[in-house]
Amino acid sequence: MPELIIRPRTLKELWKILPTISAKRKYLAGGTDLVTAANAGFDACDAWVDISGLKELQSVKETKTSVLIGAGVRIAGLEAWGAVRRWLPVLTAAIPHFASPSLRNMATVGGNAANASPCADAVCALCAERAEVILELKGKKRRLPLSALFKGPKQTGIKKDELITAFEVPKWPHTGAYLKLGPRAYFGISKAAVALAIELDGDKIKSASVALASVAPVPLMAVKTAGCITGRILSPETARAAAALVKTEVSPITDARSDADYRREMCGVLLERALLGCEERLKAEG
Amino acid sequence: MEKLFCVGKSVIRKDALIKAAGRARYAADYEFAGMLYAAAVRCPKPRIRILSISDSRAKKVPGYVTLVTYKDIKGPNKWPLVINDYPFLPETEARFQGETLALVVADTQKAAKTAARLVEIKYRELPFIDDPLKSMEKTAIKLYGEDNVFSKFVIKKGDAAKALKEAHTVVEEEFATNYQVHSYLETQGVIAVPETDGGLTVYSSTQCPFYVLDGVAAAAKLGYNKVKVIQTVTGGGFGGKEDVPALVAAHAAICALKAGKPVKLIYDRKEDFNSMSKRHPSWSKVAYAADKDGRITACVVKYVLDGGAYSTLSPIVLWRGTIHAAGPYKIENVFIETYAVATNKAPCGAFRGFGQPQICFAQESLIDELAAKLKMDPVDLRLKNILRPGDKTATGQMINDSCGLEELIKTVRERTNWDDRVQNAKYKMQNAGDIVTGIGFSAAYYGVSLGAKGRYLDRAGAYVNIYKDATVAVNVGNTEMGQGALTVLSQICAETLNAPYKNIKLEEVDTSKVSDSGPTVASRTTLMSGNAIIEAAAPLREKIFKTAFDMLILKGADAAKPMSASDGVFSIEGITVSFAEAVAECWSRRLKMGEQGWYAAPHTSYNMDDGQGDAYVIYSFSATAAEVEVDLKTGVVKALKIHAAYDVGKIINPTLAEGQAQGGILQGVSWALYENLVYKNGIMLNPNFTDYALATTADKPEYDITFIEKPYAGGPYKAKGLGEVPLIGVAAAVANAVKNAAGVRIKSVPLLPEKIWRELRNCLKVTPSAP
Incomplete structure (x- = not known):
């Protein structure tokens, strides 16, 4: 851990203070990745800039067309917001799969994105929700689709000192699922995970997005698969077709966590189950 | 058989409150004046020839004290265990990734860790073996002896080959199992404190304080009576704190002797994984x-x-x-x-x-x-x-x-x-x-x-000391590591003495207080230390029971009627004497109220x-x-x-x-x-x-x-x-x-x-x- 940890109270104060700190600095949000890395000797920073005091990052706001989630909102805090429960069914479904209760109490949505792990559960869910990420550098804002933020494992397009301030998720009338296959019942890094968001018109899929975790160098948008099921009836046949196609879109690896061929196959199994689950719900709702 | 009042009952764990309340003191919690910290320098590859170890960069870390290598080991550079092939610190060759090559001592843990990372190891990579079956092949490079086999055993009974050939049904399969990591919550940890007589007191998270004693005495070349090993509250063992704490303690000991100050060595999880023992694949x-x-x-x-x-x-x-x-x-x-x-x-x-x-x-x-x-x-x-x-x-x-x-x-x-x-x-x-x-x-x-294979270690001692106020201190050589030994052994002692359970205190294991009782392993503690306590308590029981009987007679009880003893009360037909009263009377009669016990396992044989x-x-x-x-x-x-x-x-x-x-x-x-x-x-x-x-x-x-x-x-x-x-x-x-x-x-x-x-x-x- 570095000798110096600085905790600005406002964004304005942050931009003012940054030039006075050593260039070997990092933002500290929930610390669940950063502190672990530091303890393992993988962090060579001179200073951490603790952004957990930035009020601007702490809340969820609702506009007419979107939900804005502050980057500093803790994972455990997400569910408390009615707008999240109402408009973000995939993210809501992902929360119980996210690490452990104690880690959810610390980890933030922004940190989950900035860490840029292909296995990030909240990020994968937000990608399926079609979130945009909002970044700020010295008062200058820019935005891009969240899925476009990632360049590779632990690599993003975030510039030096640029800060993720929020995620903007469009309000669209969708349902969905988050299915994860981890090393045990809960509290583990996924071998594969599927986030599915679909908008239905009767039993027809009007619009769909599919994101996957841990099966590509980045949180992956399965664009072809989403395209393939759009316009089709939500049915076991559609689910099977989607499962077959998604396996061709992913590029998993073999590592200490799992095997490439297994992961590829599981993408199909999970997506099929996600779609079948939506179909069952649709039937149950009549 | 007499009805038991304490054995067989679910009394509350002796260590329940301190652990639930977070008051238990683990090795990492101990502090001593002037204490320094050690950190290990570890082998980066599966097998290397060590060419040189230099602290020229590490020295610049503020708080740096010294580098400790095999040259600082006072005794023979062999950890005494079973075969004694493991050097305390390697001299020319290191044999697995994570093996401790040297240690750095500094005045804070952070400085020690930082300096350890800066120690420069010059080495040449050597060919290695990672597969035991390949290791057994004739052409394999030799890591141990002529065949890479540490040990082999055979059991021959009847004629298995013939029976297999003549059998109605035969099944045969190959199986494999992977490692298991002990995953104790508390990683390995120890503090070695130099004493004024040149000896050492060692506070160790361990299942086997006497193994630690063996290791530290050998590395420090000290008489056993100059090394005192005290077991700290141990946060899980499962076998992982059987042998290896002795190695960790020996490292801390040579650091402490070189620095002349107490040295704390606490493993982080990664080095614990990398270097400590596991279930064999x-x-x-x-x-x-x-x-x-x-x-x-x-x-x-x-x-x-x-x-x-x-x-x-x-x-x-x-x-x-x-x-x-x-x-x-x-x-x-x-x-x-x-x-x-x-x-x-x-x-x-x-x-x-x-x-x-x-x-x-x-x-x-x-x-x-x-x-x-x-x-x-x-x-x-x-x-x-x-x-x-x-x-x-x-x-x-x-x-x-x-x-x-x-x-x-x-x-x-x-x-x-x-x-x-x-x-x-x-x-x-x-x-x-x-x-x-x-x-x-x-x-x-x-x-x-x-x-039979470990029979020379299969004995245990106990010392039971009854104070004037009828509280009882028990020293044993086997440890509590979460499994409940403090409680079960207290129950055995209480039952044997007819003392209230609350009066019994099992002391932390201290190698200077009781003879070498072997390791706390092999599901042996209840059996071995339990029997040793019973042996120590038996003569005390006799004195207390006799004294209680005398007191009951004095109080008018009928000597012809049987005396009952349960839960700290002695009685004959409604007339009672408490354990405390009986003990006080024993003391006023100047009876010996502390006794040693010893239990050696019965004979076993093996050809x-x-x-x-x-x-x-x-x-x-x-x-x-x-x-x-x-x-x-x-x-x-x-x-x-x-x-x-x-x-x-x-x-x-x-x-x-x-x-x-x-x-x-x-x-x-x-x-x-x-x-x-x-x-x-x-x-x-x-x-x-x-x-x-x-x-x-x-x-x-x-x-x-x-x-x-x-x-x-x-x-x-x-x-x-x-x-x-x-x-x-x-x-x-x-x-x-x-x-x-x-x-x-x-x-x-x-x-x-x-x-x-x-x-x-x-x-x-x-x-x-x-x-």
Whole structure:
């Protein structure tokens, strides 16, 4: 851990203070990745800039067309917001799969994105929700689709000192699922995970997005698969077709966590189950 | 027999409050004036020639004190254990990634860690071996002796080859198991404090303070009477704090002697993973032969343990595995050959079950395959062949009356509705969709304590001291590591003295207070220290009981009537004297109120040439059934419920026994299904809890645990030993249940979803109509 940890109270104060700190600095949000890395000797920073005091990052706001989630909102805090429960069914479904209760109490949505792990559960869910990420550098804002933020494992397009301030998720009338296959019942890094968001018109899929975790160098948008099921009836046949196609879109690896061929196959199994689950719900709702 | 007031009762743990309230002091919590910190410099590759070690960069770290290398070791550079091939610190060659090469001492932990990273090691990489079977090949590079075999054993009984040839049915399979990491919450930790007489006091998180004493005295070249080892509250051991704390303590000791100040050495999780002991990975080939009625006529086993870079406890781990390798069956013809082999990976050692769970997984899986081939129910097959009193084990030892295996198996069969489930298809019919359920069985026996191979260590001492106020201090040489020893031993002492339980205090183990009592391993503490306490307490009991009787007579009791003693009260027909009053009277009579006790295990024998003999004094037994569900699409297994029955003799504390059983089962489920340490090219890939997954409470099965107490006359209050028993049969039961549920035989632990998925896919290719 570095000798110096600085905790600005406002964004304005942050931009003012940054030039006075050593260039070997990092933002500290929930610390669940950063502190672990530091303890393992993988962090060579001179200073951490603790952004957990930035009020601007702490809340969820609702506009007419979107939900804005502050980057500093803790994972455990997400569910408390009615707008999240109402408009973000995939993210809501992902929360119980996210690490452990104690880690959810610390980890933030922004940190989950900035860490840029292909296995990030909240990020994968937000990608399926079609979130945009909002970044700020010295008062200058820019935005891009969240899925476009990632360049590779632990690599993003975030510039030096640029800060993720929020995620903007469009309000669209969708349902969905988050299915994860981890090393045990809960509290583990996924071998594969599927986030599915679909908008239905009767039993027809009007619009769909599919994101996957841990099966590509980045949180992956399965664009072809989403395209393939759009316009089709939500049915076991559609689910099977989607499962077959998604396996061709992913590029998993073999590592200490799992095997490439297994992961590829599981993408199909999970997506099929996600779609079948939506179909069952649709039937149950009549 | 007299009614017991304390033994057999679920009294509250002695350490419950301090642990629940966070007041327990672990090694890391101790502070001493002027204390320094050590950090290890570790070997980056599986095998290297050390060319030089330089601290020229490390020196610049503020707070840096000194570098410690093998040159600072005062005695011979060999850690005294079993074979003594492990140097305290390597001189020219290091043999596994993570091996301690040197240590850095600094005035803060952070400075020590930072400086350790800056120590420059110049080295040349050497060829290495990571596969034990390759290590046994003639052409393999030599890591140990002429054949890379640390240790080998054989058991020969009858003519197994002939019996195999003539048998009605033969099954033979190869099995493998992976590592298991102890995953104690508290990593290795020690503080060595130099004393004014040139000696050392060592505060160590350990199961075996006397091993620490051996290690520190050797490295520091000090007389044993100048080294005092005090066990700190130990946050879990499971075998992982049997041998290796001695190495860690020896390192701290030489740092402390060089710096002339107390030195604290606390491992972080990664270095603990990388360098400390593990359950041995194993490979085995097992064959059983049976006649047409299902009588097992022969068992042939070849069993290989991956010992890692140094032998540590491999020889005795292997020996226990060897003795139990044929399973708890009476078999006329047995041939078992076993090997512990050197590789360039972390040295493996003790882990709950000590070489037994690996081979039990193999042979109990194969027993089910034998039953299938014979078209017999696997429980019936077991009942036909198990050891009963009067039967002889693979080593020719006759089983005595303290054997409840048959009752255990029948109990579990009944409690699982076994016959209904296995023979009646209706349970299978309920399976819907991708999820199928199944049930599997296993049986095991366990030789309590150290047995013939460790008999020279199999003794224990106790000192029981009764103060004037009738409180009692007890010193023993075996440790509490979470398993409940403080409580169980207090109960034994209270019962023997007729003292109130609350009056008894077990002291922290201090090697200067009690004679070398051997290690706290092999489920031996209740038996060994319990008997030692009884021996120490017996003369005290006599004095107190006589004094209490005298006092009762003085108070007008009828001397012809029997005196009863229970829960700290002595009475004759309603006239009473308390334990405290009796003790006060003893003191005023100037009686000796402190006594030593000593217990040495009865004789065992073992012939190295044919493996015949009375290997252990007494055996505990277990029967385990696992109910599982298997997801046929993902291969994910969930252990739903574990039914188990144990004969471990008298249960001293039912709640603690239940806890030990539940913990052992969950650790067994965790090993069977989840724990997967991965090495690639001699480098450990997942030395952390992020990627080394163990079972959590969410993976916990439902437990159905039954104790059937077959008294052991030689045990304290007729107890045997429990700690390891519940883990041993779990993996086999789970694997048998997976076979029952999904139709696939997984022959390696852990039963990862990937393996099951692959097997299921292979089945589908062969028979498209399969599930």
